[in-house]
Every structure is written in C-alpha cells, then in structure tokens.
Amino acid sequence: MPKIAITGKGGVGKTTLTALLSYVYAQRGHDVIAIDADPAGNLGMAFGLSAALDAELKPIAEMETLIYERTGAQPGTVGGWFKLNPKVDDIPESFSLQHRGVRLLRLGTVRGAGTGCLCPENALLKALVTHLLLRKNQTLILDMEAGVEHLGRGTAGSVDAFVIVVEPGLRSLGTAEQIRGLATEIGIRRVYLVANKTRHAEDEAFIRAHADGLPVLGSLPYTLDAVAADQGGLAVFDQSAELVAAAERIADALAELTAA
Numbered sequence: 001m002p003k004i005a006i007t008g009k010g011g012v013g014k015t016t017l018t019a020l021l022s023y024v025y026a027q028r029g030h031d032v033i034a035i036d037a038d039p040a041g042n043l044g045m046a047f048g049l050s051a052a053l054d055a056e057l058k059p060i061a062e063m064e065t066l067i068y069e070r071t072g073a074q075p076g077t078v079g080g081w082f083k084l085n086p087k088v089d090d091i092p093e094s095f096s097l098q099h100r101g102v103r104l105l106r107l108g109t110v111r112g113a114g115t116g117c118l119c120p121e122n123a124l125l126k127a128l129v130t131h132l133l134l135r136k137n138q139t140l141i142l143d144m145e146a147g148v149e150h151l152g153r154g155t156a157g158s159v160d161a162f163v164i165v166v167e168p169g170l171r172s173l174g175t176a177e178q179i180r181g182l183a184t185e186i187g188i189r190r191v192y193l194v195a196n197k198t199r200h201a202e203d204e205a206f207i208r209a210h211a212d213g214l215p216v217l218g219s220l221p222y223t224l225d226a227v228a229a230d231q232g233g234l235a236v237f238d239q240s241a242e243l244v245a246a247a248e249r250i251a252d253a254l255a256e257l258t259a260a
C-alpha cells in the first residue's frame with residue numbers, strides 16, 4: 001500500500017493529482033487516506049465536498065482540546081513540557097471524513113511552521129504523519145505545500161514516492177529542483193516528477209528535457225474539464241475521464257518503479 005507525498009510550486013496541480021490518485025486507488029480496492037497537509041489547502045473541494053461537509057473537516061492543528069489531551073500542553077506553548085510521542089493511532093479514524101471511498105483528513109496550519117518550532121501542535125502532527133506513514137494496510141496520499149514540511153529523517157524511508165508536480169515552464173521546474181534538494185537532505189530517495197497541464201507532446205518533451213535526471217511518472221493533460229470542475233465545486237475525477245485514465249497510468253508507473 002503506497003505512501004505518496006505530493007508537492008510542487010503553488011497552483012501546479014498538487015491537489016488535483018491527490019484527488020485523482022486517491023480515487024484511482026480507492027477504485028482498485030485500497031483503503032485510502034488523503035491528507036490535506038497544505039495550510040492553505042482545499043482538498044475537500046477537489047473531491048466535490050459541499051461547503052457544509054467541507055466545514056466539518058476541521059484541521060487537527062486547531063483542535064485545542066485534542067492537542068491538550070494528547071500532549072499535555074496547550075497549543076501555542078513554546079518550550080514548556082509536553083509529550084513528544086502523543087497517542088495518535090485513533091485520530092485518522094475519529095477525525096477524518098469518509099467520502100467517495102476515501103478518508104479525508106485535514107492537518108491545518110502549524111504556528112511557526114518551517115522554523116522547527118517545538119510546540120505541542122507540531123509534536124502531534126508530526127507523530128500523526130509518522131504513524132500514518134508506518135501503517136501497513138493503508139494507501140496514504142499527502143497533499144503538501146512546496147517543501148518537505150511534516151516529513152523528516154526518521155520517516156524518509158517510509159515514503160514510497162515523493163512526487164513533485166511540474167507544469168511545462170521553467171518556474172515550476174526551478175521550484176522542483178529546490179524541493180528535490182530539501183528531500184535529498186532529509187534522506188528521501190524516491191523522487192519523481194509528474195507533468196501537469198501539458199497541451200501537446202512538446203510540453204512533455206520540455207519537462208523531460210529539464211527533469212535533470214528525475215524520472216517522470218507521467219503527465220496529466222491540460223483540460224477544460226478540470227477548470228469546469230474547479231468552477232463548479234465538483235469532484236475532478238467525475239468531470240474528466242481523461243484525467244482519471246492519466247492518473248491510472250501514473251499509478252501503474254509508480255507500482256513498476258517501486259517494485260524494482
């Protein structure tokens with residue numbers, strides 16, 4: 001059951017790919033959990049969640065009582081005493097929302113993220129992500145911001161695929177290069193690119209030419225169906241059979257590479 005982390009520059013299609021792959025794996029009978037780990041995330045919308053359901057999907061980082069209960073400290077406390085290995089194994093089931101065969105969980109914004117802030121909410125999220133990466137029988141797809149937030153040396157080996165989404169343009173490819181550096185630093189080895197919004201073979205060729213040795217798992221074509229899904233608040237996998245088919249091929253390529 002693959003553990004896949006998805007990252008890339010803003011707007012490249014991380015959330016779209018997360019929704020598509022989650023759908024594909026769920027269709028294949030996997031127990032799938034999709035994690036919205038982007039503080040500004042809107043994974044629920046890509047799954048076509050109504051505003052009311054989306055609002056039910058509360059970010060773990062904002063659950064003050066839970067954070068206090070599990071870590072022994074109030075969120076926001078810095079430097080005080082709190083548990084570094086809080087109990088988290090029941091959180092995925094208790095606080096996720098089951099929708100279209102996929103469990104959705106939202107992590108939320110962590111205060112002082114990126115600064116390595118030692119605060120209880122960070123400890124809880126870190127323990128949660130680590131727990132999810134080590135679970136054997138569940139497929140995990142992590143929709144992240146650009147970077148390696150939530151991952152660390154201890155869990156690098158559990159990431160089966162660290163996928164950087166790129167568009168046919170130098171800017172997202174430049175960001176990919178930076179992210180790749182961060183991933184390598186913490187020991188992540190299986191780094192791949194997925195091309196998104198490609199319009200023709202030249203776009204794919206452009207990305208391959210600038211991939212700098214990173215394997216390209218596949219590409220998602222540019223399609224107005226994705227635009228319409230976003231405009232209508234509809235699940236992207238219901239609006240575009242073409243994107244679902246492309247995601248199927250990406251899942252197959254991943255299985256082949258990770259089996260090797």
Ligand SMILES: Nc1ncnc2c1ncn2[C@@H]1O[C@H](COP(=O)(O)OP(=O)(O)OP(=O)(O)O)[C@@H](O)[C@H]1O
Pocket residue numbers: 008009010011012013014015016017038040041042196197198220221222223224226227230
């Ligand atoms: N293959 C595609 N064809 C056309 N439009 C697309 C495609 N993939 C994504 N989009 C559109 O691009 C926009 C950004 O996509 P998405 O939200 O998936 O990116 P993101 O990387 O998660 O963005 P953010 O950094 O804001 O989280 C959305 O409006 C989406 O519908």
Ligand SMILES: [Mg+2]
Pocket residue numbers: 014015016038041042143
């Ligand atoms: Mg997103």
